[in-house]
Amino acid sequence: MKRGKLITFEGCDGCGKSTQLRLLSEYLTKNAVPHIFTREPGGGKISEAIREILLNGKNAEMTDECEALLYAAARVQHLHDRVEPALRDGKLVICDRYVDSSLAYQAYARGLGKDFVTKINSFALEHYLPDVTVFIDLTPEMAFARKRGADENDRLEQAGMEFHRKVYAGYKALAESEPNRFVCVDGNQTPQEIFQNVLRVLRERNCL
Ligand SMILES: Nc1ncnc2c1ncn2[C@@H]1O[C@H](COP(=O)(O)OP(=O)(O)OP(=O)(O)O)[C@@H](O)[C@H]1O
Numbered sequence: 001m002k003r004g005k006l007i008t009f010e011g012c013d014g015c016g017k018s019t020q021l022r023l024l025s026e027y028l029t030k031n032a033v034p035h036i037f038t039r040e041p042g043g044g045k046i047s048e049a050i051r052e053i054l055l056n057g058k059n060a061e062m063t064d065e066c067e068a069l070l071y072a073a074a075r076v077q078h079l080h081d082r083v084e085p086a087l088r089d090g091k092l093v094i095c096d097r098y099v100d101s102s103l104a105y106q107a108y109a110r111g112l113g114k115d116f117v118t119k120i121n122s123f124a125l126e127h128y129l130p131d132v133t134v135f136i137d138l139t140p141e142m143a144f145a146r147k148r149g150a151d152e153n154d155r156l157e158q159a160g161m162e163f164h165r166k167v168y169a170g171y172k173a174l175a176e177s178e179p180n181r182f183v184c185v186d187g188n189q190t191p192q193e194i195f196q197n198v199l200r201v202l203r204e205r206n207c208l
Protein backbone atom coordinates (compact mmCIF):
# COMPACT_ATOMS: atom_id res chain seq x y z
CA MET A 1 0.00 0.00 0.00
CA LYS A 2 1.22 3.47 -0.92
CA ARG A 3 2.07 5.57 2.11
CA GLY A 4 -0.29 8.47 2.83
CA LYS A 5 0.66 12.13 2.91
CA LEU A 6 0.88 14.56 5.79
CA ILE A 7 -0.70 17.97 5.26
CA THR A 8 -0.59 20.63 7.95
CA PHE A 9 -2.49 23.91 8.30
CA GLU A 10 -0.80 26.85 9.95
CA GLY A 11 -1.38 30.53 10.60
CA CYS A 12 -2.09 33.08 13.30
CA ASP A 13 -4.90 32.64 15.84
CA GLY A 14 -8.21 33.14 14.09
CA CYS A 15 -6.83 33.20 10.53
CA GLY A 16 -9.43 30.66 9.38
CA LYS A 17 -7.77 27.26 9.79
CA SER A 18 -10.76 25.50 11.36
CA THR A 19 -13.11 27.00 8.76
CA GLN A 20 -10.95 25.64 5.92
CA LEU A 21 -10.56 22.27 7.63
CA ARG A 22 -14.33 21.98 7.86
CA LEU A 23 -14.71 22.68 4.13
CA LEU A 24 -11.91 20.23 3.31
CA SER A 25 -13.51 17.60 5.53
CA GLU A 26 -16.80 17.88 3.62
CA TYR A 27 -14.97 17.71 0.29
CA LEU A 28 -12.88 14.64 1.19
CA THR A 29 -15.85 12.79 2.64
CA LYS A 30 -17.98 13.56 -0.42
CA ASN A 31 -15.20 12.37 -2.74
CA ALA A 32 -14.47 9.25 -0.67
CA VAL A 33 -10.82 10.18 -0.10
CA PRO A 34 -9.46 8.12 2.82
CA HIS A 35 -8.26 10.60 5.41
CA ILE A 36 -8.11 11.60 9.04
CA PHE A 37 -8.25 15.02 10.64
CA THR A 38 -6.26 15.52 13.76
CA ARG A 39 -4.73 18.08 16.05
CA GLU A 40 -2.18 18.06 18.81
CA PRO A 41 -2.23 16.77 21.44
CA GLY A 42 -4.56 14.36 19.68
CA GLY A 43 -6.38 11.85 21.80
CA GLY A 44 -4.59 9.08 23.61
CA LYS A 45 -4.07 9.05 27.34
CA ILE A 46 -0.45 10.26 27.32
CA SER A 47 -1.14 13.26 25.06
CA GLU A 48 -4.19 14.14 27.15
CA ALA A 49 -2.13 13.98 30.35
CA ILE A 50 0.48 16.32 28.85
CA ARG A 51 -2.27 18.63 27.64
CA GLU A 52 -3.68 18.78 31.16
CA ILE A 53 -0.27 19.88 32.49
CA LEU A 54 0.09 22.51 29.75
CA LEU A 55 -3.37 24.02 30.21
CA ASN A 56 -3.57 23.81 34.01
CA GLY A 57 -3.70 27.34 35.41
CA LYS A 58 -1.91 26.11 38.52
CA ASN A 59 1.23 25.61 36.45
CA ALA A 60 1.77 29.31 35.77
CA GLU A 61 5.41 29.12 36.85
CA MET A 62 6.23 26.76 33.96
CA THR A 63 9.22 28.02 32.01
CA ASP A 64 9.02 28.67 28.26
CA GLU A 65 11.59 25.89 27.73
CA CYS A 66 9.55 23.39 29.74
CA GLU A 67 6.43 24.33 27.79
CA ALA A 68 8.25 23.84 24.48
CA LEU A 69 9.59 20.45 25.59
CA LEU A 70 6.14 19.28 26.67
CA TYR A 71 4.65 20.26 23.31
CA ALA A 72 7.47 18.40 21.58
CA ALA A 73 6.88 15.33 23.78
CA ALA A 74 3.14 15.35 23.10
CA ARG A 75 3.92 15.68 19.39
CA VAL A 76 6.05 12.52 19.36
CA GLN A 77 3.28 10.55 21.08
CA HIS A 78 0.64 11.93 18.70
CA LEU A 79 2.79 10.90 15.73
CA HIS A 80 3.02 7.39 17.15
CA ASP A 81 -0.65 7.06 18.18
CA ARG A 82 -2.50 8.76 15.33
CA VAL A 83 -0.31 9.89 12.43
CA GLU A 84 1.89 6.88 11.70
CA PRO A 85 -0.97 4.31 11.68
CA ALA A 86 -3.00 6.46 9.26
CA LEU A 87 -0.04 7.12 6.95
CA ARG A 88 0.71 3.40 6.91
CA ASP A 89 -2.90 2.78 5.88
CA GLY A 90 -2.36 5.10 2.91
CA LYS A 91 -4.60 7.82 4.31
CA LEU A 92 -4.26 11.55 3.91
CA VAL A 93 -3.44 12.96 7.34
CA ILE A 94 -4.55 16.55 7.88
CA CYS A 95 -3.30 18.22 11.00
CA ASP A 96 -4.55 21.51 12.48
CA ARG A 97 -1.20 23.06 13.55
CA TYR A 98 2.03 21.12 13.88
CA VAL A 99 5.75 21.71 14.31
CA ASP A 100 5.69 25.11 12.56
CA SER A 101 3.41 26.39 15.34
CA SER A 102 6.21 25.58 17.80
CA LEU A 103 8.67 27.40 15.58
CA ALA A 104 6.46 30.47 15.08
CA TYR A 105 5.19 30.74 18.67
CA GLN A 106 8.05 29.42 20.76
CA ALA A 107 11.15 29.99 18.66
CA TYR A 108 10.24 33.34 17.10
CA ALA A 109 7.59 34.95 19.31
CA ARG A 110 8.68 33.72 22.75
CA GLY A 111 12.29 34.09 21.69
CA LEU A 112 13.56 30.59 22.46
CA GLY A 113 15.36 30.61 19.13
CA LYS A 114 15.11 28.38 16.09
CA ASP A 115 18.08 26.19 17.10
CA PHE A 116 16.57 25.10 20.39
CA VAL A 117 13.08 24.48 19.05
CA THR A 118 14.42 22.68 15.97
CA LYS A 119 16.60 20.47 18.16
CA ILE A 120 13.84 19.37 20.53
CA ASN A 121 11.56 18.70 17.54
CA SER A 122 14.17 16.81 15.54
CA PHE A 123 12.16 13.56 15.64
CA ALA A 124 9.17 15.24 13.99
CA LEU A 125 11.29 17.27 11.57
CA GLU A 126 13.47 14.36 10.47
CA HIS A 127 10.86 11.61 10.25
CA TYR A 128 7.54 13.39 9.80
CA LEU A 129 8.18 16.56 7.84
CA PRO A 130 4.83 17.53 6.25
CA ASP A 131 4.47 16.91 2.52
CA VAL A 132 2.62 20.22 2.30
CA THR A 133 2.10 22.98 4.83
CA VAL A 134 -0.74 25.36 4.01
CA PHE A 135 -0.07 28.77 5.54
CA ILE A 136 -3.20 30.91 5.69
CA ASP A 137 -1.75 34.36 5.37
CA LEU A 138 -3.76 36.83 7.46
CA THR A 139 -2.31 39.52 9.70
CA PRO A 140 -3.14 39.25 13.41
CA GLU A 141 -4.89 42.62 13.25
CA MET A 142 -7.31 41.32 10.65
CA ALA A 143 -7.79 38.03 12.46
CA PHE A 144 -8.59 39.76 15.75
CA ALA A 145 -10.95 42.18 14.09
CA ARG A 146 -12.82 39.23 12.63
CA LYS A 147 -12.99 37.12 15.71
CA ARG A 148 -13.76 39.63 18.38
CA GLY A 149 -15.05 42.61 16.48
CA ALA A 150 -13.19 45.83 15.68
CA ASP A 151 -14.17 47.37 19.00
CA GLU A 152 -12.51 44.68 21.05
CA ASN A 153 -9.51 44.90 18.77
CA ASP A 154 -8.92 48.51 19.82
CA ARG A 155 -8.89 47.53 23.45
CA LEU A 156 -6.44 44.70 23.00
CA GLU A 157 -3.40 45.39 25.07
CA GLN A 158 -0.42 46.30 22.95
CA ALA A 159 1.74 43.53 24.44
CA GLY A 160 -0.72 40.90 23.21
CA MET A 161 -0.76 42.31 19.72
CA GLU A 162 3.02 42.60 19.62
CA PHE A 163 3.32 38.92 20.46
CA HIS A 164 0.98 37.98 17.64
CA ARG A 165 2.84 40.22 15.23
CA LYS A 166 5.99 38.27 16.05
CA VAL A 167 4.13 35.01 15.44
CA TYR A 168 3.05 36.31 12.05
CA ALA A 169 6.58 37.46 11.18
CA GLY A 170 7.84 34.04 12.26
CA TYR A 171 5.45 32.28 9.89
CA LYS A 172 6.48 34.54 7.02
CA ALA A 173 10.15 33.75 7.67
CA LEU A 174 9.43 30.01 7.84
CA ALA A 175 7.43 30.08 4.61
CA GLU A 176 10.23 31.95 2.85
CA SER A 177 12.90 29.58 4.11
CA GLU A 178 11.06 26.46 2.85
CA PRO A 179 9.21 27.43 -0.32
CA ASN A 180 8.99 23.82 -1.47
CA ARG A 181 7.04 22.70 1.56
CA PHE A 182 5.00 25.82 2.34
CA VAL A 183 2.17 27.09 0.24
CA CYS A 184 0.82 30.50 1.17
CA VAL A 185 -2.86 31.14 0.67
CA ASP A 186 -4.24 34.66 0.93
CA GLY A 187 -6.49 34.61 4.00
CA ASN A 188 -8.18 37.89 3.22
CA GLN A 189 -10.92 36.45 1.00
CA THR A 190 -14.22 34.69 1.50
CA PRO A 191 -14.05 31.17 2.94
CA GLN A 192 -15.09 29.71 -0.44
CA GLU A 193 -12.44 31.67 -2.35
CA ILE A 194 -9.77 30.54 0.09
CA PHE A 195 -10.99 26.97 -0.15
CA GLN A 196 -10.74 26.97 -3.96
CA ASN A 197 -7.11 28.05 -3.58
CA VAL A 198 -6.50 25.34 -0.98
CA LEU A 199 -7.89 22.71 -3.36
CA ARG A 200 -5.79 24.05 -6.22
CA VAL A 201 -2.53 23.91 -4.27
CA LEU A 202 -3.28 20.44 -2.89
CA ARG A 203 -3.91 19.20 -6.45
CA GLU A 204 -0.73 20.87 -7.70
CA ARG A 205 1.21 19.05 -4.98
CA ASN A 206 -0.40 15.72 -5.93
CA CYS A 207 -2.18 15.36 -2.61
CA LEU A 208 -5.63 15.00 -4.16
N1 LIG B 1 -12.54 33.90 5.02
C1 LIG B 1 -13.18 34.38 6.09
N2 LIG B 1 -13.80 35.56 6.04
C2 LIG B 1 -14.44 36.07 7.11
N3 LIG B 1 -14.51 35.46 8.31
C3 LIG B 1 -13.92 34.26 8.43
C4 LIG B 1 -13.23 33.65 7.33
N4 LIG B 1 -12.71 32.47 7.75
C5 LIG B 1 -13.07 32.35 9.04
N5 LIG B 1 -13.80 33.41 9.46
C6 LIG B 1 -14.33 33.65 10.82
O1 LIG B 1 -13.21 34.05 11.62
C7 LIG B 1 -13.25 33.42 12.90
C8 LIG B 1 -11.99 32.55 13.10
O2 LIG B 1 -11.98 31.50 12.15
P1 LIG B 1 -11.44 30.05 12.50
O3 LIG B 1 -11.98 29.56 13.80
O4 LIG B 1 -11.65 29.20 11.31
O5 LIG B 1 -9.87 30.35 12.68
P2 LIG B 1 -8.73 29.44 13.29
O6 LIG B 1 -7.52 29.74 12.49
O7 LIG B 1 -9.15 28.02 13.35
O8 LIG B 1 -8.59 30.04 14.75
P3 LIG B 1 -7.81 29.40 16.03
O9 LIG B 1 -6.37 29.69 15.80
O10 LIG B 1 -8.37 30.18 17.16
O11 LIG B 1 -8.14 27.94 16.07
C9 LIG B 1 -14.55 32.64 12.93
O12 LIG B 1 -15.51 33.43 13.54
C10 LIG B 1 -14.86 32.39 11.47
O13 LIG B 1 -16.24 32.23 11.25
Ligand SMILES: [Mg+2]
Nearest residue numbers: 017018019096
Ligand atom coordinates in the same frame (compact mmCIF):
# COMPACT_ATOMS: atom_id res chain seq x y z
MG1 LIG C 1 -9.12 26.62 14.97
